[in-house]
Amino acid sequence: MADYDAVVVGSGVNSLACAALLARGGWRVCVLERNDWLGGAIHTTELTVPGYRHDVFSAWHPLWVGGAAHAELGAELAERGLEYLNTDLPTATAFPDGGAAFLLRDATGNAAEIGPEWPGVLERFLPNADLAFGVLGTELWSPSGLGFAAKAFRRLGRGGLAVFAGELLQTSRDWLEQTFASERAHGLLAPWVLHTGLGPDAAASGFMTQVIAVAVQEGGMPVPRGGGAMLAEALVRLIRDRDGVCETGKDVERVLVRGSTSPCPSPRAGTATSGSAGRRSCTSRPASTASPAR
Ligand SMILES: Cc1cc2nc3c(=O)[nH]c(=O)nc-3n(C[C@H](O)[C@H](O)[C@H](O)COP(=O)(O)OP(=O)(O)OC[C@H]3O[C@@H](n4cnc5c(N)ncnc54)[C@H](O)[C@@H]3O)c2cc1C
Numbered sequence: 001m002a003d004y005d006a007v008v009v010g011s012g013v014n015s016l017a018c019a020a021l022l023a024r025g026g027w028r029v030c031v032l033e034r035n036d037w038l039g040g041a042i043h044t045t046e047l048t049v050p051g052y053r054h055d056v057f058s059a060w061h062p063l064w065v066g067g068a069a070h071a072e073l074g075a076e077l078a079e080r081g082l083e084y085l086n087t088d089l090p091t092a093t094a095f096p097d098g099g100a101a102f103l104l105r106d107a108t109g110n111a112a113e114i115g116p117e118w119p120g121v122l123e124r125f126l127p128n129a130d131l132a133f134g135v136l137g138t139e140l141w142s143p144s145g146l147g148f149a150a151k152a153f154r155r156l157g158r159g160g161l162a163v164f165a166g167e168l169l170q171t172s173r174d175w176l177e178q179t180f181a182s183e184r185a186h187g188l189l190a191p192w193v194l195h196t197g198l199g200p201d202a203a204a205s206g207f208m209t210q211v212i213a214v215a216v217q218e219g220g221m222p223v224p225r226g227g228g229a230m231l232a233e234a235l236v237r238l239i240r241d242r243d244g245v246c247e248t249g250k251d252v253e254r255v256l257v258r259g260s261t262s263p264c265p266s267p268r269a270g271t272a273t274s275g276s277a278g279r280r281s282c283t284s285r286p287a288s289t290a291s292p293a294r
Contacts, residue, residue: 131151
């Protein structure tokens with residue numbers, strides 16, 4: 001198999017974004033995916049009637065659109081067919097009495113919709129939004145985690161940091177009940193924490209409820225025209241345009257480093273193996289795999 005500057009195992013959106021950024025930086029990258037499609041949990045396909053494309057897993061991309069990789073790559077992805085559609089009515093809950101509550105894309109509308117407490121939530125959350133999203137986007141037990149902690153300490157001081165950490169750990173049920181008088185606010189926001197895989201009584205679920213509520217207000221609910229796979233397809237085009245390789249049907253077992261006496265440990269999906277100290281070549285199943293087609 002050919003040598004690459006980086007072998008990326010798996011083709012989820014994190015892998016593709018990583019590969020695209022490396023490829024733009026001049027690295028020769030190879031993405032290997034065991035499935036027969038590229039995109040991981042982003043997969044759009046005709047499941048029912050021919051011509052009707054369904055998103056099988058992920059469809060809505062507010063966190064991607066609000067994130068650093070999209071800020072960096074968005075223009076080049078748009079040139080490769082990615083277009084985001086949005087709405088002024090991103091999410092709502094219907095109630096048994098026939099009423100409904102909407103989370104809107106403006107703060108005034110949301111105060112009217114879910115309660116006068118909403119502006120106070122924004123006042124507390126927005127000045128430290130970078131810290132809130134930093135908690136989610138930083139590997140905490142790492143040098144960058146240490147840098148993040150130092151930044152939070154400089155900003156908040158010891159007492160403020162303790163309050164921030166305490167609020168971070170609050171459950172969704174406690175946060176909603178202590179913050180909003182209206183049960184409609186609870187009914188509107190509580191389901192979203194389940195979407196993150198946390199229950200309403202899980203530690204940090206209150207923090208996740210806030211993150212999602214603010215993210216939805218600020219970013220809406222962007223969805224790619226043509227389905228979620230348009231994001232994966234545009235990333236793959238970008239990688240290939242930069243001389244990279246993306247292959248399906250390749251189940252990676254190990255990555256070999258030339259000159260090394262032992263193979264790297266089995267990689268986790270999304271692992272990018274960089275070639276600064278030595279170029280990498282990769283072994284994948286089936287063992288008969290030849291050099292990937294370009
Ligand atoms: C049902 C569902 C709905 C979702 N809806 C949304 C949504 O609407 N909006 C949203 O923002 N997020 C949503 N998510 C979450 C989102 O899909 C994930 O956060 C995101 O796709 C994770 O991307 P990833 O790159 O980390 O990994 P994944 O997308 O999980 O991709 C990992 C890939 O690596 C491959 N792989 C693993 N090991 C190997 C190996 N050894 N060799 C080769 N390939 C390997 C796997 O086959 C897979 O394709 C949803 C998730 C699910 C499951």
